[in-house]
Amino acid sequence: SSKRYVVAADIGTTSTKTLVIDRDGRVIAGHSIEYPLYTPTPDRAEQDPLEIFAAVVRGIREVIAKAGIPGSDVLCVSFSSAMHSLIAVDRELQPLTRCITWADNRSADLVAPLKNEMNGMGIYRNTGTPIHPMSPLLKLMWMNRYEPELVNRTYKFIGIKEFVFAKLFGKFVIDYSLASCTGLFNLRQLEWDEEALRVAGVTRDQLSEPVSTTHIETGLSSACAAEMGLPADTPFVVGASDGVLANLGVGAFEPGVYAVTIGTSGAVRGTVNEPLTDPQGRLFCYALKEDFWVVGGAINNGGIMFRWVRDQLATLEAEEGRRRGMDPYDYLTSIAEQVAPGSDGLIFLPLLAGERAPYWNANARGVFFGLSLFHEKKHMIRSVLEGVVYRIHSVAMALEEVGGPTQEIRASGGFARSAFWRQMMADVLDTPVTVPDSIESSGLGAAQLGLLALGEIRDFSSIHGWVRSSIRHEPNAVNHAVYRELTSLYADVYQQLKGSFDAITAFQKKHVGGDL
C-alpha cells in the first residue's frame, strides 16, 4: 500500500492515547483524553465504558487532525488495551455494569478458596493468569455468588476493547492476548478453558470469539467513519494488551532482553516463543502472537515506595528540595548519593502494600533491617531505593529460570527519569540498562502489530530501527559484589519473617481495622 501512516489507539486506565506513527516508527502526533476511575467503595475501581468509547472515537479524529494528514493516508488503526477488564452487557450492547478494571479488589476473599479448594494452581498453569482479584475469572465467580440475577440478564461478558469493537463493527471478538489475561483461556490450545469456565460459572457463548492479535475488521458505518475522519473501509487491527505491546514497543522481544517498568507499581517482562508457566506460580504468561509470549512478574511496591519516602519519611528534605526549585525526587536522590552502595549495611524490604510476584503474599509488610545508631536519614532514603531494585531483582531471578539469562534491561516508568536509580539497577542486576527514547511503548507496539497484520512487514525484527535509545548504563563490578551479598541477605530476612508477617497483619486488622 502507498498509505503512509498507522493510527495507534492505546486504551489505558487513566486515559486513551492515540498516536499517528509513520513507517519508520516516528510519532507524528499524539493526543490523550482522560476519564475518571470511579471508586464508590475502597475495594472497587470502575470506569464508564461509554465514556471510554467516546474517548477512542474522538481521540482518533483529533490525532489525525493534529497530524494534519488526510484520513485516506491511514493504513490502519491498531489497538492496545489495559488488561483484565470486565463488563456485562445485554443483547442491545447496553452495559449492565461499569467496566470493572484490573485495580478492582472486590473478589479478594475468593482467592484462597479458588487456590485451596478449586484447583487454582492447576488453572493458573493452563491459563497463565495468576490467581488474583484482578483476574476476570475471580470477578465472574464474585458476580455469580453475589449478583446472580444480574448474571441471568447478561448476554455477554466482555472487556473494554471488545466493547469498542462491538460498538464499531457489531461483532464480539477478543484477541488471544487479552483473552490470555482473563484467567479463562487455555494458553496451549488457544481456546476457552473448560475447567476455568466451569469455575467462573460462564459458558463459551457468553464470551467473545478468540481471534489472532493480527485479526482485522472492516466496514465502519458511514456515521462512525465520518466521526473519526476515516474512509469506511479503513482496516481496524484488533491488537493486543498494553503489557505485551509495551515489550514490543521497547524492543524487548529477543531472548534475555527484559523490560523493567517502575511507575507506581513495577514489572519485569520478557518474551519467549512458547507459552511457559512457572511451576511455583510466581509469574504470568500472556500471548502476543501465536509464536510470541510475554512472561513476567508484577510488584505492588515500586515507585510508590519513593513517594512514601518523599511524603512521610523525608518530608523536611523534600521541602528543602522544593525551596531550591528542584523536583523533590531529584533532591532526595542527590542525598541518597552521599551514601555508598549497600547503605552501609541497611536493608529495606519495601513490602508496605503487601506483595505480588514472586511470593504473592498480601500479608507482607515493610522492614528496615540492620539499623544502627550509625545510620542517618540519608541511609534510609538510599536503602528504600535499593530495596525496590532488590524486589525487581528477585522477580528477574524467577524470570531467568524460564526465560534464560539477562543480557540487557530496557527501563521505563517514572524511575527511569533518575540516572542514579538506573545505575543502581545495572549494578544490582549486573546487566546493562538502556532507556528507549519514546515513552509511548504500548502505542508503538500496537503500530508494529498493525503493519504486521497488513503484511507491510514480515516480522518484528524488520522494525529494529524503531527503538532508539540514547542512554546506557554499564554495571560496576565492585558495586555488584556488594549488592550480591545484600540481595542474598535480603532473601533470608524475608523467608525468616514469613510467619511474623501474618501475625503483624492480623494484629493490624484487629486493632486498626480495615484493609491495611
Ligand code: ADP
Ligand atoms: P504511574 O505509575 O502513575 O504512571 P510514573 O510512571 O509517572 O507513574 O511513576 C511515578 C513514580 O516514579 C514516582 O512514584 C517516583 O517513585 C518515580 N519518579 C518520578 N520522578 C522521579 C525522579 N525525578 N527521580 C526518581 N524517581 C522518580
